[in-house]
Amino acid sequence: MSPEALALEIFSVCQSLAEQTALGSLSADDIPAAEKLAVMRPKDRAHGDWSSNIAMQLAKKAGMNPRDLAQSVANELSNGHGIASVEVAGPGFINITLDAAASAAVVDSVLENGAAFGSNDRMAGKTLNLEFVSANPTGPIHIGGTRWAAVGDSLARVLKANGAKVVSEYYFNDHGEQINRFAKSLVAAAHGEEAPSDGYKGAYIDEIAQRVIEQAQAEGIDILSLPRVAAGADKEGNDLGEGDSAQREEFRKRAVPMMFAEIRESMKNFRVNFDVWFHENSLYEDGEVDQAFEVLRSKGxxxxxxGATWFASTKHGDDKDRVVIKSDGNYAYFAADIAYYYNKRHRKADPADVAIYMLGADHHGYIGRMMAMCAAFGDEPGVNMQILIGQMVNVMKDGKAVRMSKRAGNVVTIDDLVEAVGVDAARYSLARTDYNQSVDIDLNLLASHTNENPVYYVQYAHARSKNVDRNAAAAGIDAALADLSLLDSEPAEAILAQLSLYPSVVQTAADQRGPHRIAHYLEDLAGAYHRWYNLERVVPMPLTDPESREGGERTAELEKAKNPEPALAAARLRLNDAVQQVIANGLNLLGVSAPDKM
Structure with a gap:
């Protein structure tokens, strides 16, 4: 029996008792809906399989002592299907023990539903726009963006598993001063000069500059002979706003698409596929900035x-008003943010019910103005717009911070990390930590094949289960003979408990925007599986060593563990396969492979 099914049973019992006025002054309407009931796993398994604190939640409202209320619920609940016993403990906890068959029913549920086990339709009918990574097209994706790639794609998968329509989106900042600095850096590199003080550095700048030169030459253009200084530029060649040099413009229009292509390729290699690649520049070219401004202007x-145009963001909770068109007539950066949000909510294809932004730690100061803008459009901050702020990533090796990129200078890029540890280890390690916390990535650990390496630990459990299948097939074990009620040993029950938790973990990971919960769950399940694997056999192994036969009950237990009868061997095989399925499902939500062999 799953915690969801048990919560529904408790809800039904409480509803019935309330209607009979057996719960003090409570009416049926006072009982929390089943999906809001907390059914927990007791820390001490001696206290049962599940525990509920509903009596303590309702006692004050009912005008009853919590233990008396809990006892009333327990008396009725003990008659429920699949429930072996119910006890009241402490100040009013209701501790529930399931019978063996009900506890093991989760195995059938897993195997019947297969890849769909754990999924639900709770968010059906909602369209969520999930924007993540969105690095400037001025260089390779660094480690912070790599973390968002792992977390964002995993979150998209988790939200889809809860029934939502998810539009994953990458926003290219291809308009504004950062692109000008990029172009100036490329021109300087092409002439063998130092990069501008506010420019971009790294071997990739020299590489891109050379590729631009070669591309232009193939088209019969000597790019370095084009005018380098525009009319209206100062003696250092800095643009004064009256146009750009032909040479810089040529580098810009060729290099930016090259960086787009690199970013797309890096994302593809990292198993991240975006539904939409959105270009900031299109907001200006298509008049969407002015359109969004007209909506805000109509609202006052x-x-x-x-001499400037301001957004009255203090009307909607921001700490100060914001310039959107500067006194020189140029748009402020925030102008595109306004138009982009309006576009997400009102585009013809898949308009977003919820726009989720995944931003770096340096964007924390943007939250106030973004939420104010959301409210100004008549939407609800925190509901229609949600902002997740990720923290820093440190890459470590031999206890020291790593700066290993040859192309990008003093940073670690997505391609560097993948080359060092592979896609599986990179994705898993970055997704398994709450994005609200900074994280250290240990390259030595991730490259190791030991149980201390969390991704190896989980993947090895899956590979082990596949090996059990191969051995069982060779031994002729027939799963059809399984009697799941025989899965009553402590190691087996620990696995059953973990399996039953998976659907609620998938729900919580979606509701709390925390795909790291999937990784933590998988590590717990893998731990329970490895312990069970070391204690109980699926394929019989008769005990022939005289020294292992100590006589009495212990020998009988050992014989059962290592040399099970056909019905038990088959039940264990089905348990093995259920673990295998859930690990594969969970790893898929993280974009990590489930290997058959290791």
């Missing part, structure tokens, strides 16, 4: 002051 949320 734009005003003119000191």
């Amino acid at each position: 949320d734009l005003f003119e002051q000191d």
Whole structure:
């Protein structure tokens, strides 16, 4: 019996008792819906399989002592199907023990549902726009963006498993000063000069500059002979706003698509496939910035002051108003943010019910203005717009921080990490930690084949289960003979408990935007499986060593563990396969492979 099914049983019992006025002054309407009931796994298994604190939640409202209320519920609950016993403990906990068959029913559920086990349709009918990574197209994706790639793609998979329509989106910042600095850096590199003080450095700049030169030459253009200084530029060649040099413009229009292509390729190799690649520049070219401004102006949320246009964000909770069009007539960076959110909510294809932004730690100061903008459009901050802020990633080797990129200088890129440890280890290690926390990535650990390496530990459990299948097939074990009620040993029950938790973990990971919960669950399940594997056999192994036969009950237990009868061997095989299926399902949500052999 799953915790969801048990919660529904408790709900039904409480509803019935309330209607009979057996729960003090509580009415049936006072009972929390089943999906809101907390059914927990007791820390001490001696206290049962599941525990509920509903009596303590309702006692004050019912005007009853919590233990008396709990006893009333327990008396009725003990008659439920699949429930072996119910006890009241402590201040009013209801501890529930399932019978063996009910506890093991999760095995059938897993195997019947296969890859769909754990999925649900709770978010059906909702479209969630999930934007993540969105690095500037001025260089390779660094380790912070790599973390968002792992977390964001995993979150998209988790939300889809809860029935939502998810539009994963990458936003290219291809408009503004960062692109100008990129172009200036490439021109300097092409002439063998130092990069501008505010420019971009690294071997990749020299590489891209050379590729641009070669591409232009193939088209019969000597790019270095084009005018380097535009009319309206100062003596250092810095643009004064009256146009750009032909040479810089040529580098810009060729190099930016090259970086787009590199980023797309890196994402593809990291198993991240975006539904939408959105270009910031399109907001200006298509007039969407002005369109969004007109909506805000009609609501009285734009005003003119000191020759500039301002967004009245203090009306909606921000700490100060924000410039959106500067006094020189140029758009402020925030202008694109306004238009982009409006676009997400009102685009013709898949308009977002919820727009989720995954931003780096340096964007924390943006939250106030973003939420104010959301409210100005008539939406609900925190509901229609949600902002997740990720923390820093440190790459370590031999106890020291690593700066290993040859192309990008003093940073670690996505390609560096994949080359060092592989896609599986990179994705798993970055997704298994709450994005709200900084994380250290240990390259030595991730490259090791030991149980201390969490991704190896989980994948090895899957590979082990596949090996059990091969051995069972060779031994002729027939799964059809399984009697799941025989799975009553402590190691087997620990696995059954873990399996029954998986659907609720998938729900919680979606609700709390925390795919790391899937990884933590998989490690717990793998731990229970490895312990069971070391204690109990699926394929019989008769005990022939005289020294292992100590007589009495212990010998009988050992014989059963190592040399099971056909019905038990078959039941264990089905348990093995259920673990295998759930590990594969969970790893898939993290974008990590489930190997057959290791």
